[in-house]
Amino acid sequence: xSKIIEGLYYSESHEYVRVDGECGYIGITDFAQHELGNVxxxxxxxxxxxxxxxxxxxxxxxxxxxxxxxxxxxxxVIEVNEALEDEPGLINKDAFENWIIKVQLSDMSELENLMDxxxxxxxxxx
Amino acid sequence: xxxxxxxxLIFELSKExxxxxxxxxxxxxxxxxxxxPANLMRYEAPCLPEVDELTVVRHYTNMSNNNFGVxxxxxxxxxxxxxxxxxxxxxxAAHRDFTCLHPLQDVDTVQGALEVYYxxxxxxxxxxxxxxxTLNPFAGAHGELTGLMVMRSYHASRGDDKxxxxxxxxxxxxxxxxxxxxxxxDVVVVKSRPDGTVDVDDLRPxxxxxxxxxxxxxxNTLGIFEHNIAEIAKLVHDCGGLMYYDGANLxxxxxxxxxxxxxxxxxxxxLHKTFSTPHGGGGPGSGPVGVREGLEQFLPNPRxxxxxxxxxxxxxxxxxxxxxxxxxxxxGNFAVVMRAYTYILTLGHExxxxxxxxxxxxxxxxxxxxxxxxxxxxxxVCKHEFVFDGLKDKSTGVTTLDVAKRLLDYGFHAPTIYxxxxxxxxxxxxxTENESKETLDSFIxxxxxxxxxxxxxxxxxxxxxxxxxxxxxDDTQAALKPIVTYRELVNQE
Numbered sequence: 230x231s232k233i234i235e236g237l238y239y240s241e242s243h244e245y246v247r248v249d250g251e252c253g254y255i256g257i258t259d260f261a262q263h264e265l266g267n268v269x270x271x272x273x274x275x276x277x278x279x280x281x282x283x284x285x286x287x288x289x290x291x292x293x294x295x296x297x298x299x300x301x302x303x304x305x306v307i308e309v310n311e312a313l314e315d316e317p318g319l320i321n322k323d324a325f326e327n328w329i330i331k332v333q334l335s336d337m338s339e340l341e342n343l344m345d346x347x348x349x350x351x352x353x354x355x
Numbered sequence: 356x357x358x359x360x361x362x363x364l365i366f367e368l369s370k371e372x373x374x375x376x377x378x379x380x381x382x383x384x385x386x387x388x389x390x391x392p393a394n395l396m397r398y399e400a401p402c403l404p405e406v407d408e409l410t411v412v413r414h415y416t417n418m419s420n421n422n423f424g425v426x427x428x429x430x431x432x433x434x435x436x437x438x439x440x441x442x443x444x445x446x447x448a449a450h451r452d453f454t455c456l457h458p459l460q461d462v463d464t465v466q467g468a469l470e471v472y473y474x475x476x477x478x479x480x481x482x483x484x485x486x487x488x489t490l491n492p493f494a495g496a497h498g499e500l501t502g503l504m505v506m507r508s509y510h511a512s513r514g515d516d517k518x519x520x521x522x523x524x525x526x527x528x529x530x531x532x533x534x535x536x537x538x539x540x541d542v543v544v545v546k547s548r549p550d551g552t553v554d555v556d557d558l559r560p561x562x563x564x565x566x567x568x569x570x571x572x573x574x575n576t577l578g579i580f581e582h583n584i585a586e587i588a589k590l591v592h593d594c595g596g597l598m599y600y601d602g603a604n605l606x607x608x609x610x611x612x613x614x615x616x617x618x619x620x621x622x623x624x625x626l627h628k629t630f631s632t633p634h635g636g637g638g639p640g641s642g643p644v645g646v647r648e649g650l651e652q653f654l655p656n657p658r659x660x661x662x663x664x665x666x667x668x669x670x671x672x673x674x675x676x677x678x679x680x681x682x683x684x685x686x687g688n689f690a691v692v693m694r695a696y697t698y699i700l701t702l703g704h705e706x707x708x709x710x711x712x713x714x715x716x717x718x719x720x721x722x723x724x725x726x727x728x729x730x731x732x733x734x735x736v737c738k739h740e741f742v743f744d745g746l747k748d749k750s751t752g753v754t755t756l757d758v759a760k761r762l763l764d765y766g767f768h769a770p771t772i773y774x775x776x777x778x779x780x781x782x783x784x785x786x787t788e789n790e791s792k793e794t795l796d797s798f799i800x801x802x803x804x805x806x807x808x809x810x811x812x813x814x815x816x817x818x819x820x821x822x823x824x825x826x827x828x829d830d831t832q833a834a835l836k837p838i839v840t841y842r843e844l845v846n847q848e
Contacts, residue, residue, distance in 0.1 A: 269834035292830040
């Protein structure tokens with residue numbers, strides 16, 4: 230059974246947003262990392278890049294598959310998790326601790342379109 | 356049984372000073388190393404093994420014994436059509452009259468080779484229901500790119516530059532969106548219905564004047580025939596787009612159903628799948644591209660053209676100004692063309708019609724014989740291949756990967772695993788038309804045995820393979836820190 234954290238926002242494509250003031254940390258869920266298997270590469274945007282809700286901002290490559298990262302929210306990238314460049318497997322160790330990008334949110338109301346922990350739990354059938 | 360000494364790395368067999376060749380005495384007396392430009396000089400000795408000829412022969416013969424190919428055993432790798440490569444293909448491709456040709460020879464001296472090229476073009480056109488083919492692309496993905504370039508050239512020729520999107524089903528092969536991206540087109544994904552076919556209701560709202568076309572594989576990646584294809588083709592054509600047929604799954608259609616008749620405008624064929632030329636590590640591939648009437652002017656240069664004359668016919672190599680340009684040097688992989696042409700002639704009109712039905716029969720036989728042990732998400736008749744979603748009984752935690760590894764112990768090549776992504780434990784089996792009932796029965800027996808082992812001795816299956824030259828490999832480290840040279844291996848140690 231995968232880990233789900235209360236208080237985060239979840240997307241149908243298995244990304245999460247942890248909101249901190251006007252910023253959001255975006256990563257993939259524990260369920261997603263488990264489905265993907267060992268992650269071998271994370272393709273990330275650069276700082277100052279714009280991300281748009283519902284659009285791709287990078288990709289996660291595992292031994293099984295390459296999967297697009299879809300941004301749950303819109304905004305400007307203010308930080309990327311550089312540790313993932315050398316050690317992409319950190320996502321497997323703790324997907325919620327090892328976020329992928331930190332975004333300055335441009336539209337807080339977009340969070341309302343996302344799921345809470347209970348709804349996400351329902352969606353993945355656990 | 357392989358010899359463990361000669362099975363080591365060739366570098367590990369090296370003995371300083373040992374030599375397998377003798378060079379003639381250097382008779383160039385005015386040879387000066389210092390005359391060479393500094394940037395072309397080597398300052399460090401190359402890392403090469405020092406071995407005698409017999410050691411080299413034994414080493415590589417031992418290595419080749421570790422290889423598994425379609426000549427060794429059953430190779431049910433789904434989506435790859437690993438059919439047998441008849442030896443007559445090799446005889447023809449190795450024929451001296453063809454192997455000594457040079458691509459820059461005068462065309463009057465290569466009329467026979469051009470006739471083979473032209474005849475294969477024509478045969479493929481007849482089998483596909485399209486107007487004309489080019490055999491220049493070097494592989495399936497290269498063919499996809501070429502086909503999409505034809506699509507772009509067509510829209511550009513009409514001054515229509517708004518069409519920048521290509522629709523691809525969510526079950527498509529990864530090469531479809533990749534080829535579209537390389538061609539500068541944006542990918543729009545259309546969803547599948549629960550039965551694995553394209554959701555026409557999801558498709559409709561995507562269609563507008565920004566759509567260059569749609570790429571489809573039919574039967575699709577799940578081995579299911581897209582029965583709504585006529586409606587889909589009409590919808591795409593009505594919005595001004597073109598239909599692209601990915602020929603990866605052409606095998607079950609061969610001689611029975613033609614992409615051109617289904618409404619497709621452009622397609623590629625993988626000669627190394629459907630037309631029995633070597634596939635995988637044995638390559639090289641070939642990805643001919645065919646088009647319907649009206650699009651032939653955009654095909655890549657050069658083209659082989661036949662001219663009827665009073666005393667027979669004559670072939671020329673021509674370039675066309677409307678063409679999308681060159682996508683290869685000369686005329687593609689000629690030796691592969693030779694093999695595919697041989698295959699078609701060997702089968703003839705009568706037998707080519709049996710390929711699709713027999714491939715379909717074999718796939719359905721295996722599917723029905725195993726569906727009580729393996730989870731079958733899509734029931735009903737499949738075409739040339741089908742997908743199981745892992746073991747039916749998953750309680751012991753044995754995964755698709757474990758089943759695939761255990762199959763190696765029994766001397767079978769593993770099926771395609773974890774593709775398509777629609778199912779978590781996908782196990783994709785394509786037997787091809789070549790296999791006898793006896794071979795299929797032995798595979799079925801082994802698969803049933805593995806399902807039983809998964810229940811009774813799950814740990815043994817989870818640690819398979821046990822009988823192969825190497826055990827389970829570390830995929831993660833292989834992807835993260837690949838060691839591809841001996842120098843890297845030595846430096847690491």
